[in-house]
Amino acid sequence: MATLAQVEIKAGEVKELGLPVGPVIRVEDVHKYYSLGETKVHALRGVDLKVEPGEFVAIMGSSGSGKSTFMNMVGCLDKPTSGRYILEGTDVSQLDKKALAAVRNRKLGFVFQGFNLLSRTTALENVELPTLYAHMDKAQRLERAREVLQMVGLGDRMDHFPSQLSGGQQQRVAIARALVNRPSILLADEPTGNLDSRTSVEIMQIFQDLNQGGLTVVLVTHEPDIAHFAKRIVVFRDGKIRHDDPVANRPRASEVLKTLPAVDE
Ligand code: ADP
Ligand code: MG
Numbered sequence: 001m002a003t004l005a006q007v008e009i010k011a012g013e014v015k016e017l018g019l020p021v022g023p024v025i026r027v028e029d030v031h032k033y034y035s036l037g038e039t040k041v042h043a044l045r046g047v048d049l050k051v052e053p054g055e056f057v058a059i060m061g062s063s064g065s066g067k068s069t070f071m072n073m074v075g076c077l078d079k080p081t082s083g084r085y086i087l088e089g090t091d092v093s094q095l096d097k098k099a100l101a102a103v104r105n106r107k108l109g110f111v112f113q114g115f116n117l118l119s120r121t122t123a124l125e126n127v128e129l130p131t132l133y134a135h136m137d138k139a140q141r142l143e144r145a146r147e148v149l150q151m152v153g154l155g156d157r158m159d160h161f162p163s164q165l166s167g168g169q170q171q172r173v174a175i176a177r178a179l180v181n182r183p184s185i186l187l188a189d190e191p192t193g194n195l196d197s198r199t200s201v202e203i204m205q206i207f208q209d210l211n212q213g214g215l216t217v218v219l220v221t222h223e224p225d226i227a228h229f230a231k232r233i234v235v236f237r238d239g240k241i242r243h244d245d246p247v248a249n250r251p252r253a254s255e256v257l258k259t260l261p262a263v264d265e
Helices: 004-018 069-074 097-107 123-133 138-151 165-178 197-212 254-260
Strands: 024-035 039-051 056-060 080-085 107-110 184-189 216-220 232-237 240-246
Touching: 024 069, 039 069, 039 240, 056 069, 056 197, 069 184, 069 216, 097 107, 107 165, 123 138, 123 165, 165 184, 165 197, 184 197, 197 216, 197 254, 232 254
Parallel strands: 056 216, 056 232, 107 184, 184 216
Antiparallel strands: 024 039, 024 080, 232 240
16 A cells, blocks of 8 residues: 555656656546445446546536546545546555545645535635645745635635625635645536526636646536536446547637626625
């Protein structure tokens, strides 16, 4: 089993030698079983996927097709039952929970449908939270948190509590929190599932801007309109990938927003 120290050295070596980086995500023949009492659910049935740096992938598929199971594995929240998951050149499929958490904190940002913010905590404090594990002093941590909140357009809402923010603003806080440790990949599971259509497109504009800046983005959605803001669409059915296609004529969210009526926040 690889320890975290080895993981870090390997990642460092690749960069120092200037070798071609290769896929950031490489999933090979992954299966996932859940045990439910006597029964076993075969949620992933042989999934293979490569994601290159700078890609923007939308994952689609009907309910129960395995999208969240797949994202949780890619996000190092869970492990495959069999098969390999190679994240930035390192096999993380068999790391223990503690090592997985460390990898997640350093390399990945995760955004959920329900925002998952702490309610008694301001926007700024919510965003600062993941930096507590990084080796930074308080001033640096606050500076980082302010910087990412400004990036998502919430520079004037830092001291607000989640209940004082609209759904779209709460999701921006969650995106800022996901970005604060400067991950190489942003993962999002139905990030617009609780938002109206204009706000959803605003969130997609943030994702497109971040992707334009070089961040790799993988998001799950069941809405075709949302998926088309990505560069590539992967469709799951019954725990397998059934389609994997580039998006032709992908719309710019900033352009689409001009055609949508404004709503009051
Ligand atoms: P999706 O996100 O596409 O709706 P999921 O990945 O959540 O699909 O679920 C895939 C399959 O695995 C479904 O049959 C679901 O009921 C099952 N499943 C998901 N999570 C669990 C769990 N924690 N325990 C048991 N079965 C689960
Ligand atoms: Mg799901």
